[in-house]
Amino acid sequence: MERLSRFVEGLCTAGAFFSALFMIGIVILIMIEVVMRSLFNTSTMITSEFSGYFLVALVVLGLGHTLHHEGHIRITLLRGRLGPVGRKRLDLVVGSLGLCLCLFALYFTVLMVLDTRSLGMRADTVAETPLWMPQAVIPVGLGLFALQLFAFLVRRARS
Amino acid sequence: YGAAMKMNCNAIYPASNFHTQGAEHFAELVHKYTDGDIQITVHSGGSLGFEGSELLKAVKDASVPMSDILMGVVAGSEEIFGLSTYPRIVSSYAEARELYEAALPAYKKACQKWNQKFLYAAPWPPSGLFSQSKVQSAADIDGLKTRTYDKNGAQFLKKLGGNPVSMPWGEVPSALNTGLIDSVLTSATSGKDGKFWEVLDHFTALHFAYPLNMLTINMDYWNALSAEQQSALEKAAAETESFQWEASKKSNRDSLKVLEDNGLRITEVDAALAEKLDAAAADIFEEFKAEADEDTKKALQAIGM
Amino acid sequence: MIGDPLVLALAMVGVMFVLLLSSTWIGFSLIGTGIAGLLMYDLNLPPTLSIWDKIGDLLANSMWNSMNSWALSALPLFVFMGEILYRTAISTKLLNGLVPWLTRIPGRLYHINVVACSLFAAVSGSSAATTATVGKITLDELTKRGYHKSLALGSLAGAGTMGFLIPPSLIMIIYGVLSDTSIGKLFIAGIIPGLILALLYSLYIISQSLLHPEYVPEEQEASYSWGQRLGLLREILPVFLLIALVLGGIYMGITTPTEAAAIGVVGALALALYFRNLTWESFKEACLAAVRTSAMICFIIAGAAFLSQIVGFVGIARALSEYIASLHLSPYVLILVIGIMYLFLGMILDGISIVVMTLPIVLPIVVQAGFTPLWFGIYLVFMVELSQITPPVGFSLFIIQHISQQDLPTILKATFPFFLIMIFMAVLVTLFPELVFYLPAKMVGG
Numbered sequence: 001m002e003r004l005s006r007f008v009e010g011l012c013t014a015g016a017f018f019s020a021l022f023m024i025g026i027v028i029l030i031m032i033e034v035v036m037r038s039l040f041n042t043s044t045m046i047t048s049e050f051s052g053y054f055l056v057a058l059v060v061l062g063l064g065h066t067l068h069h070e071g072h073i074r075i076t077l078l079r080g081r082l083g084p085v086g087r088k089r090l091d092l093v094v095g096s097l098g099l100c101l102c103l104f105a106l107y108f109t110v111l112m113v114l115d116t117r118s119l120g121m122r123a124d125t126v127a128e129t130p131l132w133m134p135q136a137v138i139p140v141g142l143g144l145f146a147l148q149l150f151a152f153l154v155r156r157a158r159s
Numbered sequence: 160y161g162a163a164m165k166m167n168c169n170a171i172y173p174a175s176n177f178h179t180q181g182a183e184h185f186a187e188l189v190h191k192y193t194d195g196d197i198q199i200t201v202h203s204g205g206s207l208g209f210e211g212s213e214l215l216k217a218v219k220d221a222s223v224p225m226s227d228i229l230m231g232v233v234a235g236s237e238e239i240f241g242l243s244t245y246p247r248i249v250s251s252y253a254e255a256r257e258l259y260e261a262a263l264p265a266y267k268k269a270c271q272k273w274n275q276k277f278l279y280a281a282p283w284p285p286s287g288l289f290s291q292s293k294v295q296s297a298a299d300i301d302g303l304k305t306r307t308y309d310k311n312g313a314q315f316l317k318k319l320g321g322n323p324v325s326m327p328w329g330e331v332p333s334a335l336n337t338g339l340i341d342s343v344l345t346s347a348t349s350g351k352d353g354k355f356w357e358v359l360d361h362f363t364a365l366h367f368a369y370p371l372n373m374l375t376i377n378m379d380y381w382n383a384l385s386a387e388q389q390s391a392l393e394k395a396a397a398e399t400e401s402f403q404w405e406a407s408k409k410s411n412r413d414s415l416k417v418l419e420d421n422g423l424r425i426t427e428v429d430a431a432l433a434e435k436l437d438a439a440a441a442d443i444f445e446e447f448k449a450e451a452d453e454d455t456k457k458a459l460q461a462i463g464m
Numbered sequence: 465m466i467g468d469p470l471v472l473a474l475a476m477v478g479v480m481f482v483l484l485l486s487s488t489w490i491g492f493s494l495i496g497t498g499i500a501g502l503l504m505y506d507l508n509l510p511p512t513l514s515i516w517d518k519i520g521d522l523l524a525n526s527m528w529n530s531m532n533s534w535a536l537s538a539l540p541l542f543v544f545m546g547e548i549l550y551r552t553a554i555s556t557k558l559l560n561g562l563v564p565w566l567t568r569i570p571g572r573l574y575h576i577n578v579v580a581c582s583l584f585a586a587v588s589g590s591s592a593a594t595t596a597t598v599g600k601i602t603l604d605e606l607t608k609r610g611y612h613k614s615l616a617l618g619s620l621a622g623a624g625t626m627g628f629l630i631p632p633s634l635i636m637i638i639y640g641v642l643s644d645t646s647i648g649k650l651f652i653a654g655i656i657p658g659l660i661l662a663l664l665y666s667l668y669i670i671s672q673s674l675l676h677p678e679y680v681p682e683e684q685e686a687s688y689s690w691g692q693r694l695g696l697l698r699e700i701l702p703v704f705l706l707i708a709l710v711l712g713g714i715y716m717g718i719t720t721p722t723e724a725a726a727i728g729v730v731g732a733l734a735l736a737l738y739f740r741n742l743t744w745e746s747f748k749e750a751c752l753a754a755v756r757t758s759a760m761i762c763f764i765i766a767g768a769a770f771l772s773q774i775v776g777f778v779g780i781a782r783a784l785s786e787y788i789a790s791l792h793l794s795p796y797v798l799i800l801v802i803g804i805m806y807l808f809l810g811m812i813l814d815g816i817s818i819v820v821m822t823l824p825i826v827l828p829i830v831v832q833a834g835f836t837p838l839w840f841g842i843y844l845v846f847m848v849e850l851s852q853i854t855p856p857v858g859f860s861l862f863i864i865q866h867i868s869q870q871d872l873p874t875i876l877k878a879t880f881p882f883f884l885i886m887i888f889m890a891v892l893v894t895l896f897p898e899l900v901f902y903l904p905a906k907m908v909g910g
């Protein structure tokens with residue numbers, strides 16, 4: 001169990017690392033656009049499109065890492081009044097609900113990506129990006145998130 | 160399946176837009192012709208969460224039963240839908256209508272492929288160039304920083320020496336104010352709504368394109384209707400279509416008048432400029448034809464293009 | 465199965481409350497509420513379609529569509545900039561530069577939160593980033609010097625929310641995109657209300673220090689000569705430089721408001737490198753902290769997008785707006801009713817979700833009543849600011865709780881007067897809309 005927890009944490013840290021790269025990527029994209037526009041009077045025509053894709057990647061890949069650092073907000077008003085046993089039970093219920101919803105979303109985002117790919121859908125932009133590519137990161141991120149939720153459940157169950 | 164049926168219709172533009180109003184018009188006619196059996200609720204402004212390239216798929220999967228779709232936006236899913244966005248392949252409403260009718264079988268077939276039924280389509284008013292300085296020759300386009308709305312507009316202006324910029328519509332007014340851009344490629348109607356006369360002085364009627372919007376319904380929903388209901392919808396669609404083509408013409412006329420009344424000078428394209436524009440446009444269309452898939456090629460041949 | 469949209473709305477609010485209060489993560493609470501809403505509603509699906517497929521499709525679509533957004537991509541950048549600034553000496557320098565100017569005003573260093581937040585608000589796009597950055601510098605300093613914690617906490621909570629009101633502002637960018645209002649005009653329109661709000665905060669601090677002299681510690685700051693003051697002013701220079709970079713870029717036509725955040729990041733990094741106090745470790749930590757905050761906020765946004773999609777499908781928005789319209793309220797009463805609704809929503813939701821969820825419903829009603837989208841944008845920013853400091857979900861409260869290690873009731877009590885001042889300001893803006901329109905009207909082609 002300890003090993004599972006460490007393994008999941010490692011995966012999520014790697015995810016967060018990529019998130020950070022995508023964040024820096026947005027900065028670089030925009031700077032290139034600004035410089036090209038003001039100095040060379042031309043535009044990349046992809047900055048606004050790719051910034052959106054990068055944001056999706058940044059967010060979903062960071063979900064698991066954020067959960068591990070208790071970064072996702074929840075209202076602890078009532079939870080704080082429970083005893084340790086009550087808190088543990090509540091966390092198990094809430095964590096299971098989260099895991100179910102996450103797996104549900106994971107399943108349907110996988111379908112979305114496969115569909116988008118087999119239908120050959122492209123963006124209506126100059127780059128004409130095949131949309132399944134930027135979408136494919138969503139199931140990856142949700143997968144990490146689900147693993148982290150599972151690890152949360154295991155941790156709470158054993159505490 | 161019950162007698163009274165409620166359906167949501169997704170509309171990408173705000174309630175004040177004439178395409179959204181067309182969908183409302185259609186909903187009213189359907190209500191009338193089915194004696195209230197079918198109630199269509201139009202949700203404006205993309206408030207159902209669908210607004211772009213995913214629309215064809217959204218209707219296919221019945222995520223929304225019906226939607227108003229800007230055809231160019233889903234050209235990445237089905238090439239033929241991009242046809243009406245190509246520059247200067249038509250230069251009047253009459254020609255636009257001719258092309259539309261010629262392409263209609265191809266549109267209907269493509270919709271069927273995407274599990275939906277084509278109901279009707281109507282064009283945006285023709286897009287032209289709003290600018291600070293007068294555009295009389297191709298040389299005047301050289302160096303302009305123009306906000307464009309799609310890849311054809313970007314390629315077209317680039318070929319003419321302009322500097323196309325892509326940015327969300329919401330940022331256009333402030334970008335014009337600060338000088339980030341100095342011109343906009345769009346319809347007279349959009350220019351009127353954006354009060355462009357406050358910052359810009361000229362509108363050159365490039366007759367760049369007459370982009371189409373279509374209304375489609377998911378095939379499962381369609382098949383769930385009785386034959387009577389289906390013909391009622393078809394009747395309403397046909398009427399809405401003629402109504403919308405007129406509405407588009409009227410919107411264009413009225414908008415041009417408002418622009419003029421507010422001091423914007425409107426220029427038609429002369430023969431010399433038209434030749435340059437057509438040359439740039441022809442390049443783009445040739446590329447499209449060369450790279451088109453088999454279905455699209457066949458469809459284009461059928462139209463004689 | 466519930467047919468009436470208004471009854472369904474009540475049922476959904478009930479589900480949301482249960483989920484939120486059971487300490488389910490907010491994003492999941494919103495998604496769960498949306499699913500419950502669709503299950504309770506009679507969607508009239510053709511027999512060939514399954515309800516679960518439909519829900520799944522909608523959920524997948526809203527995850528993709530809500531985050532694949534150019535305007536929203538400014539959010540992580542503003543957060544990132546705040547994290548960099550916090551980890552460098554720029555923030556300490558700001559404090560050093562401001563102290564000499566405040567020693568003669570009643571309340572002395574209590575004003576530091578107001579002044580520092582106003583300045584920081586001009587580079588940062590979000591209230592969270594402003595509160596966090598300024599609070600991390602000032603709270604410790606004030607306690608160390610013997611200032612009363614209540615006024616310190618309250619003024620931080622109040623002033624920190626100006627991050628949204630004074631440009632650049634993430635909320636205004638999102639509002640501008642959703643309502644097709646000029647973001648440039650919105651930015652300009654927020655300046656006068658923002659400055660008046662800062663002034664009111666300062667007046668309140670002055671009155672409190674005069675009424676309760678015991679709040680203010682004995683004079684202990686050295687008195688400064690004018691020469692010293694001006695000399696120390698250069699300590700604030702980096703912050704002014706950033707402001708000039710971010711706002712100057714927008715108004716000189718070099719960047720769009722969305723792009724300004726990237727300029728801010730690069731500017732903050734450049735300053736940090738110039739002062740040689742950004743280590744590789746602190747840079748990494750800044751990146752990860754920014755990722756966590758962004759993922760947290762955007763997960764909530766995705767949940768809110770899904771929920772508002774459902775709200776649209778089942779017709780709650782329409783029913784509610786028809787209901788409010790059927791009341792035939794006078795414009796001022798309408799704004800009051802809407803304000804109360806926002807106060808309520810603001811308790812349980814964060815600012816961005818509120819804007820995204822309610823705008824499609826509320827904007828048409830408000831415009832119908834004769835208000836302009838520009839004015840309503842500023843009004844909405846006030847409502848969002850209020851939501852930052854109302855429990856149980858108040859981002860500023862969470863942040864202050866995190867920095868100060870005080871318990872929530874203490875923070876709430878300290879914040880309450882500033883909450884009232886903010887409401888007063890919202891009333892002022894409603895009665896005197898010129899406060900909003902004056903500057904935008906002066907813009908070229910306004």
Ligand code: NA
Nearest residue numbers: 585627630632
């Ligand atoms: Na700000």
Ligand code: NA
Nearest residue numbers: 810851854857
């Ligand atoms: Na709140």
